[in-house]
Amino acid sequence: MIHLRKLSKYYGELCAVDQVDLDINSGKVLGLLGPNGAGKSTMLRMLTGYFKPTSGSIRVKEFDMAKNTLEIKKMMGYLPESAPLYYNMLVYDYLDFIARMQGLNKSSANSRIHELVNLCKLHEVIHKSVSELSKGYRQRVGLAHAMMGDPEILVLDEPTSGLDPNQIVEIREIIKEIGKEKTIIFSSHILSEVEATCDRIIIIHHGKIVADGDAEALKGGASQENTINMSLKNAKFNDVEKNIRDIDSVVDVKKDGNINNGVLKIMVSYKKHPGIMEHMYKKIKQQDWILLEFYQETKTLEKIFRELTMEA
Amino acid sequence: MNQTMNIFCKEFKDYFITPIAYIVISIFLLITGWFFFSTFFLYSQATLRGFFALLPFTFAFVIPAVTMKLFSEEFSAGSYEILFTLPVTHTNIIMGKFLAGTAFIIAMLIPTLAYPVAISFIGELDWGTVIGGYAGAIFLGAGYTAIGLFSSSLTRNQIIAFIIGASICFFLTLVGKMLFFLPENILGIAQYLSTGFHFQNISKGIIDGRNIVYFLSLIFIALYATWLVIDEK
Numbered sequence: 001m002i003h004l005r006k007l008s009k010y011y012g013e014l015c016a017v018d019q020v021d022l023d024i025n026s027g028k029v030l031g032l033l034g035p036n037g038a039g040k041s042t043m044l045r046m047l048t049g050y051f052k053p054t055s056g057s058i059r060v061k062e063f064d065m066a067k068n069t070l071e072i073k074k075m076m077g078y079l080p081e082s083a084p085l086y087y088n089m090l091v092y093d094y095l096d097f098i099a100r101m102q103g104l105n106k107s108s109a110n111s112r113i114h115e116l117v118n119l120c121k122l123h124e125v126i127h128k129s130v131s132e133l134s135k136g137y138r139q140r141v142g143l144a145h146a147m148m149g150d151p152e153i154l155v156l157d158e159p160t161s162g163l164d165p166n167q168i169v170e171i172r173e174i175i176k177e178i179g180k181e182k183t184i185i186f187s188s189h190i191l192s193e194v195e196a197t198c199d200r201i202i203i204i205h206h207g208k209i210v211a212d213g214d215a216e217a218l219k220g221g222a223s224q225e226n227t228i229n230m231s232l233k234n235a236k237f238n239d240v241e242k243n244i245r246d247i248d249s250v251v252d253v254k255k256d257g258n259i260n261n262g263v264l265k266i267m268v269s270y271k272k273h274p275g276i277m278e279h280m281y282k283k284i285k286q287q288d289w290i291l292l293e294f295y296q297e298t299k300t301l302e303k304i305f306r307e308l309t310m311e312a
Numbered sequence: 313m314n315q316t317m318n319i320f321c322k323e324f325k326d327y328f329i330t331p332i333a334y335i336v337i338s339i340f341l342l343i344t345g346w347f348f349f350s351t352f353f354l355y356s357q358a359t360l361r362g363f364f365a366l367l368p369f370t371f372a373f374v375i376p377a378v379t380m381k382l383f384s385e386e387f388s389a390g391s392y393e394i395l396f397t398l399p400v401t402h403t404n405i406i407m408g409k410f411l412a413g414t415a416f417i418i419a420m421l422i423p424t425l426a427y428p429v430a431i432s433f434i435g436e437l438d439w440g441t442v443i444g445g446y447a448g449a450i451f452l453g454a455g456y457t458a459i460g461l462f463s464s465s466l467t468r469n470q471i472i473a474f475i476i477g478a479s480i481c482f483f484l485t486l487v488g489k490m491l492f493f494l495p496e497n498i499l500g501i502a503q504y505l506s507t508g509f510h511f512q513n514i515s516k517g518i519i520d521g522r523n524i525v526y527f528l529s530l531i532f533i534a535l536y537a538t539w540l541v542i543d544e545k
Binding site for chain 1: 329393396
């Protein structure tokens with residue numbers, strides 16, 4: 001549905017987005033992840049027609065962004081970062097203005113506003129001035145704004161930033177609800193949120209896509225090495241290392257911190273291999289060590305994210 | 313067209329939501345009223361000439377104050393990102409804002425209609441010059457609004473927008489009054505550039521095509537420059 005080809009954006013010398021190729025299918029929730037300054041917002045801004053790309057092309061369905069900007073804008077609803085609304089308007093007037101701009105007439109504007117007020121739970125603030133709203137409400141008004149024209153594509157730039165945990169859950173619920181029918185693209189640097197809501201995750205770093213896939217694929221694919229952690233009593237590191245090293249496909253055995261109350265903590269890295277845990281357990285059993293802990297470290301998205309975006 | 317109207321309505325309403333509109337209108341009426349009537353009775357003539365002679369100067373600083381927020385405020389608050397990602401063209405946005413500014417100037421002139429009405433009771437007033445004067449005032453106001461809109465599109469800082477706008481407007485107002493200091497070969501150009509010259513011609517009650525063309529081209533150039541600036545952003 002959306003096709004980006006060799007998309008780049010430079011701010012003077014600084015390259016914010018670097019030759020990105022990306023295809024987005026309809027009906028999916030896509031999460032854009034990346035550290036601050038990775039180029040997430042710039043990419044979304046180009047996608048919504050706010051910025052002109054330095055080079056490359058954006059196609060949405062049969063339309064080209066450079067030529068048919070207006071048609072593409074009609075298909076899109078956009079919530080910019082930190083929801084910069086018109087502060088001196090009342091919430092109702094603001095939504096009414098947006099409805100008119102989306103081409104709704106008076107009666108359909110009214111019923112649409114009514115629907116969105118219900119969906120985004122805006123009853124309490126509908127007659128307040130936008131400037132008096134709390135951050136959470138402002139974000140929800142922004143969300144209502146983005147959905148006003150019943151767009152096929154919803155682009156949300158950090159929709160949950162600065163919200164408290166309850167508000168985050170509420171916004172996330174709304175996103176999930178809409179995501180059943182629409183294409184949603186949203187950026188975030190909260191990993192758990194992306195993991196919980198997205199069908200597809202893209203990690204951007206220095207303007208380039210460094211990972212692309214669903215949460216499971218990313219967890220498996222980032223690197224082939226896995227880790228087992230164990231805590232042992234009555235054991236010396238040298239003995240443990242000698243014993244465990246013998247096992248096939250073990251790559252490395254490391255001490256994790258110092259011995260504390262006679263407990264030795266060990267990290268074993270190994271290449272994927274069936275039955276390795278049984279093997280290791282049998283080895284340990286042959287000694288007179290006391291096994292206190294024995295677990296495989298599951299790779300979190302946090303870890304993958306750090307691996308991919310940490311500076312070398 | 314519809315989108316232009318929507319933006320026009322929003323911007324025009326916006327003026328009256330905040331107290332700025334009322335303050336600007338009050339100051340405008342105070343200044344024009346004071347300068348006009350303080351000398352009015354000395355001449356003992358039933359004419360609005362004094363009022364219209366002063367108008368290019370008062371407009372040159374009042375109008376940039378009215379228009380300075382049109383783009384600058386949106387840039388600094390970030391709301392421009394919202395406006396720009398709605399299904400509108402740049403032309404819709406610029407025309408909507410320009411018409412709202414011009415409509416506000418007209419609204420500001422309406423209370424001054426009390427002057428000709430009051431004067432017509434005490435003497436023989438030539439209504440032809442009054443109508444010409446107001447028509448000229450609207451052209452002049454629209455021209456300065458376009459300049460103010462342009463200067464507002466240059467910066468996110470409203471004060472800077474005001475200073476740039478007022479400078480251009482004052483230059484165009486004064487260039488016709490300083491002909492005395494200019495070399496002879498550019499006199500014609502300087503006079504033609506001057507808003508005061510064209511405004512005075514219209515306000516004499518003689519509506520000449522050339523003066524109208526001048527104001528229309530002034531508006532067009534300023535709005536086109538605005539379009540170029542916005543398109544670059």
